[in-house]
Every structure is written in C-alpha cells, then in structure tokens.
Amino acid sequence: MKYPEKKDSNLSEDNIVDDLQTSLNEVLSNTSHVMGNLLKSIDTNITDKKTRDESRDIIKKLFSDLNNTTQEVRNQISQAYNQEEE
Numbered sequence: 001m002k003y004p005e006k007k008d009s010n011l012s013e014d015n016i017v018d019d020l021q022t023s024l025n026e027v028l029s030n031t032s033h034v035m036g037n038l039l040k041s042i043d044t045n046i047t048d049k050k051t052r053d054e055s056r057d058i059i060k061k062l063f064s065d066l067n068n069t070t071q072e073v074r075n076q077i078s079q080a081y082n083q084e085e086e
Helices: 006-045 048-084
Strands: none
Touching: 006 048
16 A cells, blocks of 8 residues: 655545545445435335334434434534635
8 A cells, every 4th residue: 555645644634534435425325225225125114004114213313314314423523624624
C-alpha cells in the first residue's frame, strides 16, 4: 500500500471522506433493494394479514433506523472533517 507524501495529505483526506460518503450511499442503496425484495417476498409468501402487516412494519422500521443512522454518520464525518480543516 502506498502512503501519500505530506504535501498530498489534504488531498488524500478529501479522497478518504469522499470514498466513505460514496460507500455509505452504496450500502444504503443496496440495503434499499434488499429491503424492497424482502417486502415483496413477505407480501407474496405470508398469507396471514396480521403477521404480514407486522412483518412489513418491522422491516420498514429497520430501514428507517438504518437511514437515520447513516445520515447521522454522514453528518459526523462532515463535522469531523470540517473541524480538521479549520
């Protein structure tokens, strides 16, 4: 692994932050697809309405929590990076 020289450290930090943000976006997108497929599977395979509705609510809550956590992490990364620049 090649480490950047001192003069390249700010550029490298920018790249790391951008890469981390991109990775978070990809995780969220992939998870969204998985959750969507899971909801379709629940609708298709679970015949009991109460169980189906409860299962859907749980999946939606999990995805909402993931979205919220991801946004918090993005904000923390941005804040930490902006503080370092000052």
